[in-house]
Amino acid sequence: MSQTEVNYQKKELPAILNKVGLVLLVVGVLLGIIAFFVDTTRASFNYLVSYSFLISIGVGAFFLITLEYVTDAIWSVPIRRITEFLAAIIPFLAILVIPILFNMHEIFHWTHEEVVAQDNVLQGKASYLNISFFTVRVFAFIAIWSFFYFIIVRNSVKQDSSGEQNLTKINSKFSAIFIPVFAISISITAIDLLMSVEPHWFSTIFGVYYFSGTVIASLAAVTIAAVLLKEKGYLPKVTNDHLYSLGALMFTFVIFWAYIAFSQYMLIWYADLPEETFWFLQRWEGSWAIFSILLIIIKFVVPFIVLLSRPAKLNPKRLKYIAVWLLFAHLFDLFWLVMPGMPGMENGYVFSWIDLVFPIAAVGFVIFLFSMKAKKQNLMPVGDPKLKRGLDFHL
Numbered sequence: 001m002s003q004t005e006v007n008y009q010k011k012e013l014p015a016i017l018n019k020v021g022l023v024l025l026v027v028g029v030l031l032g033i034i035a036f037f038v039d040t041t042r043a044s045f046n047y048l049v050s051y052s053f054l055i056s057i058g059v060g061a062f063f064l065i066t067l068e069y070v071t072d073a074i075w076s077v078p079i080r081r082i083t084e085f086l087a088a089i090i091p092f093l094a095i096l097v098i099p100i101l102f103n104m105h106e107i108f109h110w111t112h113e114e115v116v117a118q119d120n121v122l123q124g125k126a127s128y129l130n131i132s133f134f135t136v137r138v139f140a141f142i143a144i145w146s147f148f149y150f151i152i153v154r155n156s157v158k159q160d161s162s163g164e165q166n167l168t169k170i171n172s173k174f175s176a177i178f179i180p181v182f183a184i185s186i187s188i189t190a191i192d193l194l195m196s197v198e199p200h201w202f203s204t205i206f207g208v209y210y211f212s213g214t215v216i217a218s219l220a221a222v223t224i225a226a227v228l229l230k231e232k233g234y235l236p237k238v239t240n241d242h243l244y245s246l247g248a249l250m251f252t253f254v255i256f257w258a259y260i261a262f263s264q265y266m267l268i269w270y271a272d273l274p275e276e277t278f279w280f281l282q283r284w285e286g287s288w289a290i291f292s293i294l295l296i297i298i299k300f301v302v303p304f305i306v307l308l309s310r311p312a313k314l315n316p317k318r319l320k321y322i323a324v325w326l327l328f329a330h331l332f333d334l335f336w337l338v339m340p341g342m343p344g345m346e347n348g349y350v351f352s353w354i355d356l357v358f359p360i361a362a363v364g365f366v367i368f369l370f371s372m373k374a375k376k377q378n379l380m381p382v383g384d385p386k387l388k389r390g391l392d393f394h395l
Contacts, residue, residue: 021367028361058089060218247313286348
């Protein structure tokens, strides 16, 4: 499939996009450095939230790429390059995780030997929850994700010029291997980074909970980029039918997230075991109760109502706004998961400017990385043999 056959003309994204991303990134990084000097503990907890958020967008986007190859989907081919740009976050995770590794004592109290020595529960988990094994797991998963990312995205980009159909088959095989690897690695990552903030608590469904939010966040990021590019004339052949499919997937995973969240809560409530219930009880203490109620409204009630009707999913403007809303909802969810575990925040939330710093840097990083990738590559996989059928897709 050549560029001529699909009549694709590469256009440069506005230079202002690159500048906006860079400014947000620089401002966020500078404020973040100040935050670590002002309050190391709070900065560390907030950094963990934003790092988990970037994992959701990057690894979640790559999951969507591999899902397309495995299912042989047609409709998503014209917007696959967007997901590839977002998945470019993955290799940078190895660098971005360093502040967490240097501040583990601030975040995870299972890293304190004197605490473990006096706690039978932590002693029983010490073979898993220790700094060395934690670090190995973190870098091992990033290495595995990066390995698959480089192979699959390299083949996709190479196909733009070569048009080799065999590259699609190769990517399909690697994607089939990646899916179960992703399921295991994203679950363990959720346990390591988020659930171990409170190591006495456990939930067998927590990995799936984070997975559902990850998919929502990645779909929302793809939707925002796709709608904006279409509005500005960069993807003129992407139709509302393509956007409808993104809206339908967001709607599906909003319901799936709510199902998993309720299942986790209901099973723990029904069993009524003290070693499980205390985690939820803490989130009903003081102002955290307001956060808990808001989470239900922000991440389920509002998007469910907005995306329920068919016309809503065919409306690019509405999809764009609800996608931004869902990105915020996922960040809010991660904040709700992590911050009650911070010393001094157990009984209620106390505002600090530090809470706003790292999300600014994260958004700036994603915008800057996206714009840099868009400069070097086509916005559509013009060599994919399924692209023509993808562009002709209709509901």
